[in-house]
Amino acid sequence: MFNVNHPVLYGLAALVILYVLGQSIFFTMKAYQRAREMGMKKALLRSIVRGSAVFTVAPAVAILIGVIALSQYLGLPLPWLRLSVLGAITYELPAASAAASALGISMTDTLLDARAYSTIAWVMTLGILSGIVVITFFFRRIEKGLMTIKSKDEKWGALLMDSLFIGMVSAFLGMIFSRIRLGLAGWIPVFVMIFSSILMLVFGYLVKKRKIAWLENYAMPFSMLGAMAFSIPLTFWIGG
Amino acid sequence: MSMYEQKIHRWGRISGILAMVMFIAYPLLMSLYFNAWPYLGALGKGLIGVVPIFYTVGIIEALTYGPMLGAGGSYLGFVTGNITNLKAPCAINAMKVAKAEPGTPEGEVVSTLAIGVSSIVTTIILFIGMVLLSSLAPILESPVLKPAFDNILPALFGGLAVVFISRNWKIAIGPMLFMLALFIVQPGLADAVSMLVPVGAVIAILISRLLYKKGKL
Numbered sequence: 001m002f003n004v005n006h007p008v009l010y011g012l013a014a015l016v017i018l019y020v021l022g023q024s025i026f027f028t029m030k031a032y033q034r035a036r037e038m039g040m041k042k043a044l045l046r047s048i049v050r051g052s053a054v055f056t057v058a059p060a061v062a063i064l065i066g067v068i069a070l071s072q073y074l075g076l077p078l079p080w081l082r083l084s085v086l087g088a089i090t091y092e093l094p095a096a097s098a099a100a101s102a103l104g105i106s107m108t109d110t111l112l113d114a115r116a117y118s119t120i121a122w123v124m125t126l127g128i129l130s131g132i133v134v135i136t137f138f139f140r141r142i143e144k145g146l147m148t149i150k151s152k153d154e155k156w157g158a159l160l161m162d163s164l165f166i167g168m169v170s171a172f173l174g175m176i177f178s179r180i181r182l183g184l185a186g187w188i189p190v191f192v193m194i195f196s197s198i199l200m201l202v203f204g205y206l207v208k209k210r211k212i213a214w215l216e217n218y219a220m221p222f223s224m225l226g227a228m229a230f231s232i233p234l235t236f237w238i239g240g
Numbered sequence: 241m242s243m244y245e246q247k248i249h250r251w252g253r254i255s256g257i258l259a260m261v262m263f264i265a266y267p268l269l270m271s272l273y274f275n276a277w278p279y280l281g282a283l284g285k286g287l288i289g290v291v292p293i294f295y296t297v298g299i300i301e302a303l304t305y306g307p308m309l310g311a312g313g314s315y316l317g318f319v320t321g322n323i324t325n326l327k328a329p330c331a332i333n334a335m336k337v338a339k340a341e342p343g344t345p346e347g348e349v350v351s352t353l354a355i356g357v358s359s360i361v362t363t364i365i366l367f368i369g370m371v372l373l374s375s376l377a378p379i380l381e382s383p384v385l386k387p388a389f390d391n392i393l394p395a396l397f398g399g400l401a402v403v404f405i406s407r408n409w410k411i412a413i414g415p416m417l418f419m420l421a422l423f424i425v426q427p428g429l430a431d432a433v434s435m436l437v438p439v440g441a442v443i444a445i446l447i448s449r450l451l452y453k454k455g456k457l
Contacts, residue, residue: 002274012269016262020320021363023255027316028356030251034244035349040338048334048350052357055333059326060362062392064369065380076370081266084366085259086321090434091294098289102282114276119286121267122278127290129260130298135306135318136256140249142306146343159411159448159457161343162404164308165332166412167441168324169404171433172397174419174440178427188387189394196398204402220333220399227395228388235387 002114004075013081020085051217058225063089070096073107078121091128099123184238191234196227242345245311248352252315259319297434304437308332308342312352320359324434329396330358336403410451415443 035045066089070079074096082092099120100107111117150157176193179186203219206212215222271277305323306314309331317327332342334354340346369376379385405412419440423429429436451457 002276006274008273009270012266016266017363017367019262020259021360023259024316024320024356024359024363026251026255027312027352028360030244030248031312031349031352031356035346035353037244038346038349040346040349044338045353048338048353049357051337052330052334052354053361055330056326056358056361057365059322059392059396060365061369061380062325062389063322063362064366064376065389067366067369068373068377068381076373078266080366080370083322084363086263086319088322088325090325091297095286095290095294099282099286102285102289103279104282114274115279116282118267118271118274118276119278119282121270122283123286123290125263125267127287127294128298129263130295131302132256132260132298132318134299134302135314136253136260138302139252139306139311139314142303143311146307150343156449156452157343158341159408159452160445161307161341162408163411163444163448164304164441165342166404166408166415166444167439168304168308168328168437169397169400170412170415170419170440170444171436172324172393173401173416174423174436175430175433176394176397176423177420178423178430180424181427189391192391193394193398193401196395197402200399200402204406217337220329220336220403223399224392224395227398228391231387231391231395232384235390 002112002117004111004117005077006075009075009077013077016081017084047214047217051221054218055221055224058221058228066092069093073100073110074117074120075110078117078124082124086132087124087128092124095124095127096120098127188231188235188238192227192231195230196223199223199226245345245348248311248315252311256315256319293432293435300438301434304441308351309355310342310348310351312348313355316352316359317355320355320362322362325393325396326362327355327358329400330354332400332403408448408457410457411444411448414447415440418443 032045063083067079067083070092083089097107103116103119105116149160176189180190200219200223203215203222207216207219301323302318305317305328308328309317313331317323320327331351331354334350335342335347338346338350340350342351419436448457
């Protein structure tokens with residue numbers, strides 16, 4: 001008898017997650033070995049590992065909240081799988097709702113129909129494959145194109161990379177301002193962003209002028225966590 | 241191309257193809273086991289609702305994040321997901337700490353290392369979260385903590401903005417002002433932010449090309 005938390009579904013999800021975990025461990029080890037061959041110091045690599053782990057905690061907990069939100073409707077295994085690998089809540093939620101609305105069902109109650117569940121699982125899976133297909137089959141070509149640009153003019157190549165990053169950051173910064181016309185509550189994300197920037201500047205000052213070197217690795221995660229904490233009293237004060 | 245670089249492409253392709261097989265295995269085996277095949281009409285409708293937007297986003301993300309994250313980072317990042325909200329910022333942070341430039345061999349290994357560690361930690365946190373779900377859910381979903389998680393993107397990008405504006409404010413100011421104006425005029429675009437990443441990148445590239453040609457960078 002089907003239910004959204006059936007042990008078989010847990011088994012299938014665990015299998016896929018284990019594969020991806022194995023792949024992550026493999027790539028991490030290979031990159032570590034390569035970095036050592038290139039002469040990077042063990043201490044630096046360890047600090048990168050620690051810094052990346054600390055950096056990941058808050059976003060990963062946010063992902064966990066996404067799993068919990070989806071699990072009320074889809075059960076735990078499918079959201080657990082989809083958010084541990086491949087997806088992101090910004091994709092999974094619209095994909096699940098698109099499938100649900102095509103089925104004419106609401107996303108408030110737990111699914112009972114196995115075929116409806118299967119429809120949603122297929123839509124969520126097939127709907128997201130483009131990125132991984134492009135990277136798997138065409139990444140080499142993308143990289144060759146970049147290499148050609150770089151070999152012609154190294155400085156321009158570096159500027160091009162910076163421009164890509166700036167493009168990403170500018171789009172998200174713009175998005176943070178998208179609710180300001182809603183009044184003071186709409187400014188909350190803006191204030192949080194500014195607070196995070198100020199923390200980053202303060203940490204930068206401590207690292208460079210006060211020579212607190214260890215802080216450099218944690219400047220970004222601490223700015224993020226500090227700004228997240230700041231948003232709590234701010235929201236209660238403004239009344240978001 | 242070094243041995244490592246050649247190998248990383250081979251590992252990336254093999255593991256990517258295997259990952260796709262594994263991802264499809266979940267709905268396939270589930271359908272087989274429960275003999276529950278999707279309603280074809282709804283499957284078609286659902287895909288039509290999702291594919292045009294998300295395939296475009298997927299291709300755009302591959303083209304923009306691919307060069308930033310390097311070969312190993314991209315092969316792994318696109319399998320493990322959560323690129324914008326976690327893997328890319330994490331890789332940027334690591335490259336900054338290691339003083340390695342993206343697109344160089346050093347940047348590439350550091351980015352791969354950061355994305356690998358981040359993926360492992362995410363998997364562990366989600367697993368612990370699942371096991372402790374009944375005791376954790378009320379805390380994580382409490383109204384007190386809600387604003388913190390609602391504001392994770394501003395908290396993340398505030399710090400990142402400092403890094404990129406201080407590196408190259410001449411390039412950054414144009415696309416930022418453009419995006420600011422765009423989102424204030426059209427707040428509905430917030431749902432399509434991924435589509436605007438390449439727009440910002442194109443503006444930044446044009447500005448930096450112009451300034452570079454004039455010798456101002």
